[in-house]
Amino acid sequence: MMGILSRFKDIMASNMNALLDKAEDPEKMIDDYMRQLNSDMGKVKAETASVLSDERRAKRVLDECSAEIRKLLNYAEKAVESGDEENALKFLERKAIQVEKLNQLQVAYDTAYANALSMKQMQEKIVLDMGHLEGRRLHLKGKIAATKAQQKNTSSASVLDAMEEKINLAYDEAVALAELRAEPKDDLDDLIAQLEKSTNTNPEDELSAMKDQIKNKE
Known part of the structure; x- marks a missing residue:
């Protein structure tokens, strides 16, 4: 099994959202996961061509063996029809060898097909995870921006409250002085x-x- 395929279970079982919910620093973890996903995607793309080539070759050899079996069976039937039992038996013996070979080729093809399917599933999962991560990144940035804006508004409100209190104090002093002078x-x-x-x-x-x-x- 090729390199990236050895990580198939880990990639397919990963739950980015659950891990991010427990992270102390989600923004840093998003960056770390994104780097890992980009690395995995590069490996998947690099190895997919080879895996698909193995699948096509295994399928071709399997089909050729199946065709050979059908041909030998046809020869055996014709030999029987012509009364040539000796050659009919030879054709059937060769066919038996091809059937045994076919079983081995079927196993090889099933493995190649499974590998190709795994590559496709990993690529789809990685693309999905990257999309989720990007969405979480944008959401997190929005929350950070909103928090900073709220902090800024709170600070501005505190300054305005202090200014208003100072103005009110000066006004009260002015009113008191005016009343004193008017007595x-x-x-x-x-x-x-x-x-x-x-x-x-x-x-x-x-x-x-x-x-x-x-x-x-x-």
């Missing part, structure tokens, strides 16, 4: 203002005011 002055401030104003009057007005105060006391 009415207390009575002491008004009294001081009146006293300051009274000190700025002229003597005549001050004399008039003092007279009014004296009259009010009487």
Whole structure:
């Protein structure tokens, strides 16, 4: 059995998806499996021609042997019909040898046919696995991109939240300062203002005011 055919059971039994589901680093494992599949595919293509050639040769030899058996049987029948039993027996003896040979050739052909079928099945399986791997690779890249985008959005949202909190704090401080400045002055401030104003009057007005105060006391 040729090289790649020795891996037939392993290739056909492999379950890439199940192995990837258990992998700690699926992306790396996908790359490793893809390299292995490409290597296997190269070997399959390189050996397929030889295997198919063996199958065609085994079939041709088998068919030739079958034809020889039919021919000897026909000769034996004609010999019997002509009363030549001696030659009829010789034809049948040669036919028996060919029948034994045919059995061996049939085994060889069955093996060659099975090898050719195995090569075809391996090629189909490898193509299928490569397709699945490529699909998983694209899916994984999509998930990674989505995760990075989500992380970026989360980071941006955190920055925006911090900016909004800072703006709100500045606004609250501004409102508080405005309210503080808008509060009415207390009575002491008004009294001081009146006293300051009274000190700025002229003597005549001050004399008039003092007279009014004296009259009010009487």
